[in-house]
Amino acid sequence: MVELTGKTVLITGATQGLGRNLTILFAKQGCNLILLGRNFAALELLDNDLSPYNVKTTLVPLDLNELDKIPQLGPQLAQRYQAIDIFIANAAMLGTLSPLTHQNLQSWQQLFNVNVHANWLLLQTLEPLLGAAVNPTVMVITTGLIQSRLPYWGGYAVSKAALEQMTLMYAQEKKSLGFKINCIDPGIMRTKLYETAMPGADMTKIPDSIHVAEKIVSLCQSDNLVTGQIIKTG
DSSP: OOOOTTOEEEEESTTSHHHHHHHHHHHHTTOEEEEEESOHHHHHHHHHHTGGGOOOEEEEEOOTTOGGGGGGHHHHHTTTOSOOOEEEEOOOOOOOOSOGGGSOHHHHHHHHIIIIIHHHHHHHHHHHHHHTSSSOEEEEEOOTHHHHOOTTOHHHHHHHHHHHHHHHHHHHHHGGGTOEEEEEEOOSOBOHHHHHHOTTSOGGGSOBTHHHHHHHHHHHHOTTOOSSOEEEOO
């Protein structure tokens, strides 16, 4: 098993749902944490909850739809960190659940900005710090909706399909350098995104994301992790 104590972990969408559970679990492992979220107040509340673990944290209030701000992130973090060992691309936008041809251009562009373009820019700006780590790990959250092709989920599923293919291609490009890059399909989880998409659902019957978070942390601890996979954890 890989020792996580002292490793530096960057998590997007860190303040709620899966991202929050991952943050707490990595803190328990003694990791340094770089936490991205849109709401600084929510980041501060999360930081307060991390105080018992006495880990180094960096709060990054960043709206991933503001693409022009992302390239600055890597150089800014390089002033505090020599390397990033683990990058969890968790943040996502649901978009509008409607027929594909009923969606407007602005919302379609925002959906791809957050789910695809932001992650492409994050990989670019973080690559030097990831490359400075020994066998860096990248986990990108995908969805089984890509394969199920449910009507009206088109915008979300299409953007996630683009993200998934980009991730798997990047995994092949970085394979010889020891990068471990994989997509995580968590299945259905009790998150704000799912609650927004399914407002009538009984959320008490939906599995909590803590179980997915535990599996992701376990994968990051595995010294047998293979790159370029779609890993189902749900």
